Amino acid sequence: MKGQILGTGIKLGVFEVVDTEPKPVEEIITTLDIDPNHGYRFLRALSHLGVVNEAGGTFSLTSSGKLLTEDHPHTFKDYFLLEVSQMNYSLWSQLPSLIEDGEQNTYVREFGEPLFDYLDSNPEVASLFNDAMESYSRLQGTEIQELLNDFEITEQSHICDIAGGYGYLLCDFLSTRQSLTGTVFEQPEIVEQEAQHLATEFGVADRCSYVAGDMFEAVPSADVYFLKHIIHDWSDTQAIQILTTIREHAPDDAQLVLLEHVLPESNSSHFGALYDIQMIVWTTGRERTPDEYASLLEQSGWEHNETTFGKNNLLGAIKATPT
Ligand SMILES: C[S@@+](CC[C@H](N)C(=O)[O-])C[C@H]1O[C@@H](n2cnc3c(N)ncnc32)[C@H](O)[C@@H]1O
Structure with a gap:
């Protein structure tokens, strides 16, 4: 209601x-x-x-x-529009059977193909989804910058935000660190939509490029990789494939940062437990604990160094380096 x-x-x-x-x-x-x-x-x-x-x-x-207005810098409006869209109601109507039979294929059941394939062939829905992701990034912006404040990064580093959407996270990060350069790596459909890219809004267009590709196949070489809300979209097997691909293209001294709704190791109450159900409904993925991320990383050529949490504990940063 x-x-x-x-x-x-x-x-x-x-x-x-x-x-x-x-x-x-x-x-x-x-x-x-x-x-x-x-x-x-x-x-x-x-x-x-x-x-x-x-x-x-x-x-x-x-x-x-x-926060529900168009022009607020941390507007939640577009995320909300996705939440109350007809498509979202259709997807959530599958939840009882997903819980009963243990399958995780709502998009295939409802629309005949997996989430990102469906978005590729339905530009209007993709636009609703991509605007919602930017909106969620705007809402999280302050918490993420706080989480990354202590992150030690060499001057002149090049950062690649894997599947970075229209670039909110990376452009916001570059805007306060003048010596850094970056690449938003995304699907061709997003890279082609230049008018939506946020590099100009953040004044970093001369230091930030957009590169198209498939993160399961190959990614650009970079000193630092960010992946925000990416690994949680995918099953363990798919997540290992993405992380392995990045490792294959990363220099030996690269740093990797996953930003996710990291679940606590204990069974204490956490927002991630709710978002995990969203993952069942929308994706093949799940929310995970630091140990579960460490295990995925270990199987992909990365060593988990530490997990830090934001002030309100909603988000965690899982940091890793090549093994
Ligand atoms: C949940 S959104 C997160 C976007 C962004 N990182 C954020 O936090 O707002 C997942 C993103 O993964 C991208 N994506 C999906 N499959 C991909 C692939 N095979 N290669 C590159 N990007 C992909 C989508 O286009 C989408 O922007």
Whole structure:
């Protein structure tokens, strides 16, 4: 219910019309061109969810509501639109049978082909997905930069962000470290969409290139590799194939950093346990503990050095070097 209401608020453009300064409800309803009775009841429900604030016949946007606007630097809007998309509901409707039979092939069941093949042949859905990934990166931006703050990296290093989407993580990282250069390595469909690339927005277009390829086949040589939310998309066998390919193309002193919803070794409560179900529904992958990542790395020519966690513990950085 909460998701439906928030998603509808985004689709109707409510968060673009309601402002941080209180606006009369009549003005909001007229601008949105919605029914006054339903419109008021809807705004009242959004107020209950904490994204707008109701006071004396006016509504204003709260700090949580601002995260659902287009222009917020850490906007969560596009991720939310994917979450409330018809496609996502179809995929989640498969969950009972996935849990019963232990298979992990929702996209094949629903759409006849695996996730990334389906995206390749459906540009509109791919755009919804890729915008959502950028949105999730924006939301995580501050936590990731904190996680990588202490990361020791030689000046003049070249960083390759494997399957880096439109480049949010790498461009953000390069923007605060002037001596570094980088490559976003992605599927051709993403590399071709130059207008979506974020290097210009971050002012690093002269130090950041986009290279197309298949991470199962070959990757560019680099001093440092980032992989954010990549290994969790894949089964152990597929993950080992990706990590082995990177090792084959990496110099012997390379560094590898996986950024993931790392599960704790103990059975303490963790957001990753929920996201793991998303992985069952969407991918062939899973969330993993530091030991499970260490095992994958060991089988792929890498040695796990350490895992560090962000302040709020949502994300972990798994660091490795060649064995
Ligand atoms: C879950 S998204 C993560 C994107 C980005 N790292 C982030 O955190 O926002 C997975 C990415 O893997 C890319 N990808 C999938 N298969 C790939 C392949 N075989 N080679 C290179 N990239 C691939 C997709 O295009 C997609 O951008």
